[in-house]
Amino acid sequence: MPVNCETLTSKCLLMKAEMTNTKSGRREKPKDAFQDTDGLYDPECENTGIFKAKQCNGTTCWCVNTAGVRRTDKYDTDLKCNQLVRTTWIIIEVKHTERKTPLNADALAKLIKDTISSRYMLDGRYITGVVYENPSITIDLKQNSSDKSSRDVDIADVAYYLEKDVKGDSVFLNNPLNMSIDNEPLVLQNPLVYYIDEVPPEFSMKSLTAGVIAVIVIIVLAIVAGIIALVLTRRRKGKYVKAEMKEMNEMHRGLNA
Incomplete structure (x- = not known):
């Protein structure tokens, strides 16, 4: 042409x-x-x-x-x-x-x-x-x-x-x-x-680009991992409290004897 x-x-x-x-940039985009x-x-x-x-x-x-x-x-x-x-x-x-x-x-x-x-x-x-x-x-x-x-x-x-x-x-x-x-x-x-x-x-x-999707997946996994960690921590704490109560009961029985 x-x-x-x-x-x-x-x-x-x-x-x-x-x-x-x-x-x-630096400036906020429309x-x-x-x-x-x-x-x-x-x-x-x-x-x-x-x-x-x-x-x-x-x-x-x-x-x-x-x-x-x-x-x-x-x-x-x-x-x-x-x-x-x-x-x-x-x-x-x-x-x-x-x-x-x-x-x-x-x-x-x-x-x-x-x-x-x-x-x-x-x-x-x-x-x-x-x-x-x-x-x-x-x-x-x-x-x-x-x-x-x-x-x-x-x-x-x-x-x-x-x-x-x-x-x-x-x-x-x-x-x-x-x-x-x-x-x-x-x-x-x-x-x-x-x-x-x-x-x-x-x-x-x-x-959505692969990068944005990857960020979303990472955030979701982080939240799930945090929830699992919280649950496990509470379970360990519960077992510790039960074990402590058991030991205290045994000590009381020994003193009464």
Whole structure:
């Protein structure tokens, strides 16, 4: 398909190209914020480059948002995804490596905003916040469908480019992310991305990860072990009291004799 060199390539097409070539915080999150737990997959894209609302892998299907992130449980091919739900808010958390000089929060926020605007061509009005709590940096990108014009870069594409830049796997050939402040490089690491859709996700208890299930099992086992220990302790105490009473009775009989 034709490529427009004046804007970013969509995340959906980038993921598809990657699959083709590889087939060999700190701040409290909003209630409906969720992460991408599936990673890279071979997506179905519309002719415009956006994700199709329904994605499948063989006989397993699920619904995604405009960032291509699964927002439902996985079902069979009969699943209906009536619309592509828009991701209106993306929270990106990164940390910077150890520095010789401390960072000024205002200077850092300006650097982050300028870098995102120039490198990813995102209109600055969609960068709604940069919060710094050493060494964590939280970046808020917000973009409602009513605000976004056809010429505006999508925040989901920007988040994807930025995440790959931080991981050292830049989409820009021979042009890695380089930032510096106070004449010292600013090196980012450990990116975490959270998505908030205009409609809450539809996950059930079946979507609990193995890690969460393991924690629940450990807690249950700990409670059971505590109950067993308590019962055994009371039994031993009861036997001790009975033995003590028996010895006392024998002593009284000996004295009476």
